[in-house]
Amino acid sequence: xxxxxxxxxxxxxxxxxxxxxxxxxxxxxxxxxxxxxxxxxxxxxxxxxxxxxxxxxxxxxxxxxxxxxxxxxxxxxxxxxxxxxxxxxxxxxxxxxxxxxxxxxxxxxxxxxxxxxxxxxxxxxxxxxxxxxxxxxxxxxxxxxxxxxxxxxxxxxxxxxxxxxxxxxxxxxxxxxxxxxxxxxxxxxxxxxxxxxxxxxxxxxxxxxxxxxxxxxxxxxxxxxxxxxxxxxxxxxxxxxxxxxxxxxxxxxxxxxxxxxxxxxxxxxxxxxxxxxxxxxxxxxxxxxxxxxxxxxxxxxxxxxxxxxxxxxxxxxxxxxxxxxxxxxxxxxxxxxxxxxxxxxxxxxxxxxxxxxxxxxxxxxxxxxxxxxxxxxxxxxxxxxxxxxxxxxxxxxxxxxxxxxxxxxxxxxxxxxxxxxxxxxxxxxxxxxxxxxxxxxxxxxxxxxxxxxxxxxxxxxxxxxxxxxxxxxxxxxxxxxxxxxxxxxxxxxxxxxxxxxxxxxxxxxxxxxxxxxxxxxxxxxxxxxxxxxxxxxxxxxxxxxxxxxxxxxxxxxxxxxxxxxxxxxxxxxxxxxxxxxxxxxxxxxxxxxxxxxxxxxxxxxxxxxxxxxxxxxxxxxxxxxxxxxxxxxxxxxxxxxxxxxxxxxxxxxxxxxxxxxxxxxxxxxxxxxxxxxxxxxxxxxxxxxxxxxxxxxxxxxxxxxxxxxxxxxxxxxxxxxxxxxxxxxxxxxxxxxxxxxxxxxxxxxxxxxxxxxxxxxxxxxxxxxxxxxxxxxxxxxxxxxxxxxxxxxxxxxxxx
Numbered sequence: 189x190x191x192x193x194x195x196x197x198x199x200x201x202x203x204x205x206x207x208x209x210x211x212x213x214x215x216x217x218x219x220x221x222x223x224x225x226x227x228x229x230x231x232x233x234x235x236x237x238x239x240x241x242x243x244x245x246x247x248x249x250x251x252x253x254x255x256x257x258x259x260x261x262x263x264x265x266x267x268x269x270x271x272x273x274x275x276x277x278x279x280x281x282x283x284x285x286x287x288x289x290x291x292x293x294x295x296x297x298x299x300x301x302x303x304x305x306x307x308x309x310x311x312x313x314x315x316x317x318x319x320x321x322x323x324x325x326x327x328x329x330x331x332x333x334x335x336x337x338x339x340x341x342x343x344x345x346x347x348x349x350x351x352x353x354x355x356x357x358x359x360x361x362x363x364x365x366x367x368x369x370x371x372x373x374x375x376x377x378x379x380x381x382x383x384x385x386x387x388x389x390x391x392x393x394x395x396x397x398x399x400x401x402x403x404x405x406x407x408x409x410x411x412x413x414x415x416x417x418x419x420x421x422x423x424x425x426x427x428x429x430x431x432x433x434x435x436x437x438x439x440x441x442x443x444x445x446x447x448x449x450x451x452x453x454x455x456x457x458x459x460x461x462x463x464x465x466x467x468x469x470x471x472x473x474x475x476x477x478x479x480x481x482x483x484x485x486x487x488x489x490x491x492x493x494x495x496x497x498x499x500x501x502x503x504x505x506x507x508x509x510x511x512x513x514x515x516x517x518x519x520x521x522x523x524x525x526x527x528x529x530x531x532x533x534x535x536x537x538x539x540x541x542x543x544x545x546x547x548x549x550x551x552x553x554x555x556x557x558x559x560x561x562x563x564x565x566x567x568x569x570x571x572x573x574x575x576x577x578x579x580x581x582x583x584x585x586x587x588x589x590x591x592x593x594x595x596x597x598x599x600x601x602x603x604x605x606x607x608x609x610x611x612x613x614x615x616x617x618x619x620x621x622x623x624x625x626x627x628x629x630x631x632x633x634x635x636x637x638x639x640x641x642x643x644x645x646x647x648x649x650x651x652x653x654x655x656x657x658x659x660x661x662x663x664x665x666x667x668x669x670x671x672x673x674x675x676x677x678x679x680x681x682x683x684x685x686x687x688x689x690x691x692x693x694x695x696x697x698x699x700x701x702x703x704x705x706x707x708x709x710x711x712x713x714x715x716x717x718x719x720x721x722x723x724x725x726x727x728x729x730x731x732x733x734x735x736x737x738x739x740x741x742x743x744x745x746x747x748x749x750x751x752x753x754x755x756x757x758x759x760x761x762x763x764x765x766x767x768x769x770x771x772x773x774x775x776x777x778x779x780x781x782x783x784x785x786x787x788x789x790x791x792x793x794x795x796x797x798x799x800x801x802x803x804x805x806x807x808x809x810x811x812x813x814x815x816x817x818x819x820x821x822x823x824x825x826x827x828x829x830x831x832x833x834x835x836x837x838x839x840x841x842x843x844x845x846x847x848x849x850x851x852x853x854x855x856x857x858x859x860x861x862x863x864x865x866x867x868x869x870x871x872x873x874x875x876x877x878x879x880x881x882x883x884x885x886x887x888x889x890x891x892x893x894x895x896x897x898x899x900x901x902x903x904x905x906x907x908x909x910x911x912x913x914x915x916x917x918x919x920x921x922x923x924x925x926x927x928x929x930x931x932x933x934x935x936x937x938x939x940x941x942x943x944x945x946x947x948x949x950x951x952x953x954x955x956x957x958x959x960x961x962x963x964x965x966x967x968x969x970x971x972x973x974x975x976x977x978x979x980x981x982x983x984x985x986x987x988x
Contacts, residue, residue, distance in 0.1 A: 200310045200323070201242075206287045209274060216267055216276060218290055219244070224309070226290050233262045233278040234422075235431055238292065240309045240415040242320060247414055250618050252628050253389050253660035255437030281421050294384075294419065301329075302384050302421060303377065306405045309415050317609075317623065322390070323409035324417065332379040333793050334398045334406065335425075335783065338372030338657075338692045339669050341365060341681045344781055344796045346375070350400040354393045355627050355656045357598035357605050359671045360705040363681060369596060369670045370657045371627040372692045374436075376428050377406070381788050385420035385428040387435070391627045391658060412623055425787045426776070433693040433775030437663035441772050442696070444899035445515055445870040446589070446651045446666070447764050448477030449754045450727035452517075453737065454704075455484035458498035459505050465738060466514050470868060474739060474751045475758045477869045478727070479509060480591060481518045489557035490525050492532055492577050506586040513869030515588035517651070518581060522595050522633055523553070523560035532577065536563060541570045546610035546621070553599035553607070562597060562607070565632035566625050567614035574633075575640030582644035589651035590637050592665070595630035596656040630656025631664070638664035648900050653725070657694065666696035666725050674703025674734070679716055680796075680811050686723045687781045687799050695771050695778035698725030707735040710742030711813055711848065714749040718851035719809040721757040722801045724768070724778045749849050755866045762862040762878070762894055767802040769895035769911075778802065786823050789839070795821055804859035804892065805830075808844070808852040817845040820852055827854035828883050833945055857946070858890025859883045860914045860925075870899065877937045878979070882916065884923070884946035890916045897933050908933045921949050921988040927981055937979065944973040949988025951975070956984050 204222035211217070218226040223244045229237040239246070266277040276283040281302065284293040293304035307325040314321050334346040342349060342364045353371040361368060373388040375396065388394060392412040399406060408417075418435060422428045451469070456462045462479060469476040485502075487493040494502050506516045524533050524542070536542055542561040543551040550561045563570050581587045599606055606626065613625035634654040641650035652665040661667070669685045672678045682699035689697040701720040702713045707730075717739070720726050730737035739750035757764070770776040777784065780800040782792035798808040798820055806827060808820040822838040829836060829844070830853040836842065844852040855861060863879040878894070894912045897904040909931040917924040923944070944951075954966050954975055967976040977984060 200312055202307070202310045203290045206274075206285070206290060209269070211267055214262075214265065218274065218285055220290060224290065226285070226309075228276060228283065228285070230262055230265050230276070230278060231258075231260055231418075231435070232431070233264065233280040234420060234427075235435065236281070236283065236294075236419045238415075238417055238419065240322070242311060248618055250616065251389055252391070252616075252631065253387075253436050253658060255435065255660065255663060257437065258435045294421070296382065296421070296423065300380070300382065302382055303386075303419070306407075311415070314412065317412060317621075319412050321409060321411055322413065322415040323407065324388075324415055325405050325407035328399050328404050328406040329379050330404070332377055332406075333783070334375055334377055335781070336372070336375040336385070336688065336692045337396065338370040338374075338694070339368050339685050339689060341368065341685060343794075344684055344687060344783070345794050346396075346398045348400055349398050351396040351398075352393065353395070353627060355596040355606075355630060355658075357594070357596050360673050361670070362673075363677055369630075369655050370667070370694075372657070372659050372694065373408070374432055374659055374692055376425055376691065378425060378783070378787060378793075381423065383422040383425035383428050383787060385432050387418040387420070387432055387659065389416050389418065389659070390414065392624055393627075425784050426780070429691055429693065429777050429784070430775035433662070433777075436660040436693055438772050438775050439662050439664075439696065440649060441768060441897075441904060442651055442666070443649045444761065444765055445477040447724070447761060447768065448726070448870050449475055449721070449757060450478030450480065450517070451476055451738065452478075452480035452727055452729040453482065454730070454732050455482035456480070457484045457495070459500070462505070462509070466509060466512060468738065468740060470512060472740060472747055472751065473868065474747070475754050475866070475868050477513065477515055478517055478589070479514045480727075480729070481516065483519055483521070483556050485518060488525065489521075490527070490530055490532070491520050492581060493530075503585045510586065510588075513872055515651075516586070517589035517591050517653070518587045519591045519593055520637065521555065521593055522562050522565070522597055522629075523555035523557060524563065525557035526552070526559045526561060533561070535573070536561070539569070539573065541567070541573060543607070543611050543613065545608070546612060551607055551611045554601050555594060555599060563633075564613055565629060565636055566616060568616055570614075571632065571636035571639065574636040575643060578637070578640035578644050582641055588645070589653070590641050592630070592634050592637055592652065592654040595633045595654060596626075597629050628658045630654055631658045631661040634661055634665040635663075647902065649902070659693065662694045662696065667694060668697065668725060668727065668729070669699045671704045672700050674706040674708035674712060674730075676712060676812055678703055679712065679719065679809065682716070683719060683799070683809055683811070684796055687779050690724075690777040690779040691781060691784060693775070696724045696768075698723035698727055700727070700729035702728055702730060702737050704729055704731050705734060707737070709813075710746040713737070713739070713742055714746050714848055715810050715851075717750050718753050719807075721753045722779075722805075722807045724764070726757060745848070752849060753851075758867055759863040759865075760861070761864050761870070762896060763802060763805075766862070766893050766895040770893075782821065782823055789824055791821060791839075792823065798823075804856040804861065806854040806856070810846050810851060816847055817843060818852065819843050822854065826857040826885070828857065828946060829853075830855055835946055855881075855883050855945075856890075857883050858885030858888075858916050858918065860890075860892035860916060862894045875935070875937050877939050877941055877976075878935070879941045879943065880914070882923075882925070882942055882944050884944065884948065885916065885918045886920065886948070887918065892916065896935055904933070907931055910935055923947075923986040924983065926983045929980075935979070939976050940979050942975050942977060944986070947973055947988075951986050951988065953987040954984065955987070956981050958983075
């Protein structure tokens with residue numbers, strides 16, 4: 189006898205008609221006749237959560253991604269019932285829920301469609317694992333563009349792509365290869381100048397299809413869990429990103445040195461080699477703040493140990509490096525060697541902290557130490573234990589930062605290169621299989637590491653870097669883009685990935701400058717360092733299998749280029765630090781793709797190369813060999829070529845000269861760019877003067893900011909910071925600069941050196957706070973158009 193019960197229930201299932209509606213403050217519930225529940229939660233007028241349940245049952249509500257500190261609240265919430273639908277109305281949007289099938293359509297307050305369901309929510313029962321495969325499909329109008337999703341090594345605009353989120357160790361990955369190390373299920377859609385975002389908060393393996401399978405449909409789905417997504421309305425694209433970042437969490441400020449230049453290799457050992465490298469940086473006067481120790485510093489690759497043959501006295505070495513301005517960062521991996529004489533292993537075994545398979549054995553896998561067990565970082569007790577392991581390495585030895593690698597988790601010599609699906613996890617009391625915990629594993633390791641480093645580095649700030657991450661990881665850690673290759677194609681990929689990560693809430697990101705695998709030419713390294721100094725995280729890193737990759741190994745020309753651009757980064761540290769403050773305070777992305785900068789210009793929608801560093805510096809890397817320049821797109825407005833001071837009209841493509849020592853770089857008119865003196869490391873010099881480069885603009889006001897504090901520690905959270913806001917107004921024969929100062933921090937410098945670029949007149953008079961001063965008293969230099977002003981001014985006028 190043949191029965192087709194299984195076949196009957198396979199395939200897509202859809203919600204039925206709505207048969208009841210209820211509201212509980214900010215939550216509105218719609219129940220259907222076949223047991224589907226849609227819960228709509230209004231977090232803010234432009235941030236809405238959509239959560240679906242089948243069989244009349246929601247799972248326990250828990251998320252690692254959502255921050256407790258995110259903004260909540262709204263000024264208007266009304267629910268209306270109509271003949272064929274319900275409408276939820278806020279100050280920003282109108283949500284229509286169809287009674288026939290609970291399909292969702294979202295409109296702005298003027299009735300324009302922002303986003304609407306195609307098939308909407310549907311699901312398929314998972315007979316192999318239990319639960320549902322949950323799916324959502326949205327209509328994709330012609331011309332809609334899509335951005336985001338973390339570290340994907342593909343065109344910035346994802347239209348036509350299908351994406352998979354499953355954190356994966358992809359050594360020497362290639363263009364368009366997917367998945368990679370991170371899982372960031374957040375994208376930004378844009379149509380007819382209106383931007384929105386969707387964050388699919390589901391840690392199972394997820395997929396996104398941007399008009400790949402069906403040209404007018406965008407869909408996303410997961411191999412388990414709930415259909416649970418957040419909708420963000422702009423209409424400004426940058427507002428979408430800031431609201432998502434606010435929801436998933438903003439970072440603390442890092443110590444200023446973490447924004448300096450870092451040098452790394454697999455591996456620098458023994459101690460004499462580390463000292464040789466650091467001494468060469470100082471000899472060649474190439475600024476550097478961070479030196480990294482890869483796995484060879486350990487005893488047999490055992491975490492939290494030292495190879496005493498290579499590093500006989502690590503505390504002394506770390507101090508001597510610190511005395512020379514170098515902060516030492518050490519790698520820590522998740523694999524713990526199975527060794528009864530190894531104290532970390534013994535503690536974890538005694539407390540049952542390792543991950544287990546479904547039938548009870550520990551999860552055993554091979555990584556660098558050999559056979560290993562792996563802590564379950566989704567268990568709060570394990571995270572607390574792990575954080576305590578950092579006492580010696582941070583508090584006693586003096587390591588300044590920790591680098592988490594291999595935490596996808598990566599496992600060697602097994603199919604899939606990671607844990608099997610049946611591995612069990614605590615998941616903060618919501619016990620589950622690895623299918624659910626995989627994408628969050630690296631973030632929870634970084635979280636536990638952050639908590640430990642923060643505890644023992646106090647009163648200074650922690651510095652953590654991770655390879656694998658899920659949404660929300662930016663609360664705990666910086667990141668890099670993994671094991672790239674020393675090719676020109678990967679220079680293009682690095683540029684895209686850094687822009688995309690900023691657009692995905694994770695601004696504190698960079699690539700391995702020069703490429704990790706294989707070996708760059710001197711020209712490629714020079715072009716990569718030119719790009720890398722404009723990424724929030726700036727580190728050269730390479731594999732010892734492919735030759736040396738310190739700047740001096742490529743000859744004097746590359747040394748000179750490296751010095752020039754690393755010095756520029758150190759000069760721009762107050763600008764970069766202010767960028768980071770805006771990111772930490774407001775969620776503003778530190779890098780802005782041109783579409784993020786000006787979504788109303790259709791020419792930006794498919795640009796990949798050019799980006800805005802902060803708010804006022806335009807950068808475009810050279811990405812091919814033997815180039816003497818390139819064509820690039822200058823955004824609308826007016827800009828100054830940083831190198832030639834040429835005044836350029838935007839909104840057009842333009843050839844820009846850029847020989848080997850030049851990267852195309854433009855400053856927005858009206859900008860005031862802060863600079864520090866060149867230092868070999870952060871803290872080498874007392875900052876005895878702030879320099880402000882002022883780029884003339886005729887007409888509308890332009891606002892620039894400079895944030896400063898003690899460069900480390902937490903006093904800034906108590907108001908001990910200095911935020912200077914400069915408002916620039918340019919007239920044909922006059923400049924007005926107004927300063928507003930906030931915060932109680934007192935900077936060491938007493939004067940500000942103004943350098944004016946593009947002035948249409950000769951300075952004949954300087955007025956400070958309504959008093960005309962002698963030009964000699966402000967050290968006026970007519971050749972360079974500079975004046976030196978006491979820092980406490982409220983308003984200055986320069987008159988021609």
